[in-house]
Amino acid sequence: MTEEWRLLLTGANTAANNMAIDRAVLVVNSEGKVPPTVRFYEWIPPAISIGYFQSLEEEVDLDMCDKHGVDYVRRITGGGAVFHEHELTYSIVIPESHKEIPKNIMDSYGRICGAIIKGLKNLEIESLYKPINDIISNGKKISGNAQTRKHKTVLQHGTVLMNVDVEKMFSVLKVPDEKIRDKLISDVKERVTSVKHVLKKDVPFEDAAEAMKKGFEEEFNIKLIEGELTEEEIQLAKKFEKEFFGSKEWNHKR
Amino acid sequence: MNSKSVYKVPNGKLLKINLNYNEKTKNIETVRITGDFFAYPEEAIELIEEELKNVRLEKNTLVEKIQSVINEHGLEFIGLNAEGLTEGILMCLK
Numbered sequence: 001m002t003e004e005w006r007l008l009l010t011g012a013n014t015a016a017n018n019m020a021i022d023r024a025v026l027v028v029n030s031e032g033k034v035p036p037t038v039r040f041y042e043w044i045p046p047a048i049s050i051g052y053f054q055s056l057e058e059e060v061d062l063d064m065c066d067k068h069g070v071d072y073v074r075r076i077t078g079g080g081a082v083f084h085e086h087e088l089t090y091s092i093v094i095p096e097s098h099k100e101i102p103k104n105i106m107d108s109y110g111r112i113c114g115a116i117i118k119g120l121k122n123l124e125i126e127s128l129y130k131p132i133n134d135i136i137s138n139g140k141k142i143s144g145n146a147q148t149r150k151h152k153t154v155l156q157h158g159t160v161l162m163n164v165d166v167e168k169m170f171s172v173l174k175v176p177d178e179k180i181r182d183k184l185i186s187d188v189k190e191r192v193t194s195v196k197h198v199l200k201k202d203v204p205f206e207d208a209a210e211a212m213k214k215g216f217e218e219e220f221n222i223k224l225i226e227g228e229l230t231e232e233e234i235q236l237a238k239k240f241e242k243e244f245f246g247s248k249e250w251n252h253k254r
Numbered sequence: 255m256n257s258k259s260v261y262k263v264p265n266g267k268l269l270k271i272n273l274n275y276n277e278k279t280k281n282i283e284t285v286r287i288t289g290d291f292f293a294y295p296e297e298a299i300e301l302i303e304e305e306l307k308n309v310r311l312e313k314n315t316l317v318e319k320i321q322s323v324i325n326e327h328g329l330e331f332i333g334l335n336a337e338g339l340t341e342g343i344l345m346c347l348k
Contacts, residue, residue, distance in 0.1 A: 052296045055288045058270065078332075080267075080290035105294060105330060132267070132292070132333050149294055176260070254288055 005094075007213060007224040008039035015047035015073035016245035017237070018089070021229065022157055023076060023244070024236035025093045030151035033232065036094040038216050038224055040209045046085040047071035048172055051078045051146065055254050057174075064172045074251045076244075077146035077157065079133060081173060086163035086194070088208045090116070092216070096152045100220050109133060109147060111219070112156045116143055119215025120160070123208065125198050133158075140193035161194040162208060259345035267291040267333030273346040280311045285343060291334035298329040302339075311347060316340040 010021060018041055028034050050059050052075055059081045060072050070083075092112055094101055102108045113129040120127045120137065127137040135143035145158030166188050175181050195203050213224050229237070244250040259271045272286040285306050293299050305323045309315060320336040323329070 051290050053288055053293065053299055054290060055270065055286075058288065076296065078290070078292035078296065105292075105332065146292070148296060254286070 003220075003222045004225050005036040005038060005216075005220075005222050006034060006227040008037060008041075008227060008229065009209065010039060010041045010229070012042035012044035014045070015043060015049060015071040015084075016241045018043060018047075019049070019073050019075060019245040020237040020239075020241035021233070022091045022093070022155055023240050024233045025091070025229075026150060026153050026155045027236060028230065028233050029093045029095070030153040034230060036098065036222075037092070038213070039091045039093075040212060041089050041091075042087070042205065043071070043084040043089070045069050045071050046083070047073060048081055048083050049073050049075050050081045052076055052148075053078055053254065054081060056252050059174055061172055061174050068168075068172060070172050072251065073245050074253065075146065075157075076150075077148045077155070079144070079146035082144060082159060083169040083172065084159065085165065085168070086161070086196075088160040088162060088205060088212065089157065090160070090212060091155065091157035093153060093155050096149060096154055100222075101154055105147065105149070106131065108154060109145060109156070112147070113143070113145055113158075115216040115219035116145075116158065116160060116212065117215070118218045119208075119212035120195075122211035122214050123195060123199065123203060125195065137193055137198055140191055142193050142195070142198070160208065160212065161192065162203065162205070163196040164192055164194045166192065257346035259342055259348075261338070261342035261345050263291070263334055263338035263342075266335070266338055269334060269338060269342040271342045271346055273343060275311060275346075282306050282309050282311060282343075287339065287342075289334070292332040293334070294330040294332075298327060301327065302329075306343075311344065313340055313344060316343060 110129050117127050127135050130136045133145045134141050143160050147156040255277045256274050261269045267290045269289040274283040309319050317336050317340045
């Protein structure tokens with residue numbers, strides 16, 4: 001019988017709320033109370049997330065964020081700073097011991113990215129996994145991914161770029177040297193692509209989510225059943241939002 | 255003495271070091287390790303920062319110290335390793 005996992009469509013949320021939900025699902029799944037879970041979501045207002053090990057003030061222009069109404073948050077996962085605006089964000093939470101999840105961390109990145117690659121293929125976009133944590137299409141990055149393992153549970157979240165505004169992205173990111181800002185912008189334009197750019201048309205979020213849902217089902221030979229956050233997850237997310245992702249102490253800790 | 259470095263680890267990620275050290279003894283006072291690498295568990299980075307206090311700024315000493323913390327606690331780095339971290343720290347002296 002085909003294994004059934006939970007699908008969460010939580011819509012658009014604040015940065016702190018989004019990161020709190022991922023962590024809450026991780027904790028509740030680790031206690032065996034909810035099945036492996038795949039979530040698709042968006043960010044309102046647009047936000048920057050930084051990797052766990054990054055320095056907020058070195059990476060992010062906080063004054064410009066305030067000016068443009070851009071949110072910011074520190075993730076529990078490593079990796080780099082990401083500007084989340086026109087994007088489909090996914091997360092997957094699953095026990096480390098699950099037979100579909102390779103024990104080796106790098107192998108498991110590749111496996112989970114396989115679901116996104118199949119999802120992109122369902123949108124008629126060819127792509128491939130580029131270690132350490134990117135998916136590229138026509139040589140350009142279309143998805144970035146980051147994984148953590150806590151309480152013997154895997155959380156991987158990542159992006160599928162639907163469209164990209166490199167100028168806006170750089171307006172809220174710090175650059176090492178203002179004199180090379182224009183050069184950096186043109187470099188990133190060369191290295192980054194998006195669903196819209198590849199297909200030369202806008203794809204509605206719902207269509208992309210449907211394609212990604214099928215991608216996960218194909219990659220892991222499972223069925224995704226749409227569900228809701230449990231009351232415990234909602235309460236835990238509120239607690240995490242207050243204690244971590246919405247707090248100055250957490251976001252400024254490095 | 256305070257000094258910073260930015261170091262692209264070969265085949266790895268971008269490492270940024272903020273180092274305070276004693277110029278006379280060449281010992282680390284405090285070191286802050288930031289960047290877009292991955293470490294498992296993540297809290298390991300604070301442990302390494304703590305363990306590097308009072309360690310001499312010398313290549314072999316640093317590599318051995320970092321590697322011993324990695325081994326002792328079963329840590330895993332992706333996009334960074336003991337050699338890369340050592341290189342980034344020593345770059346602060348240049």
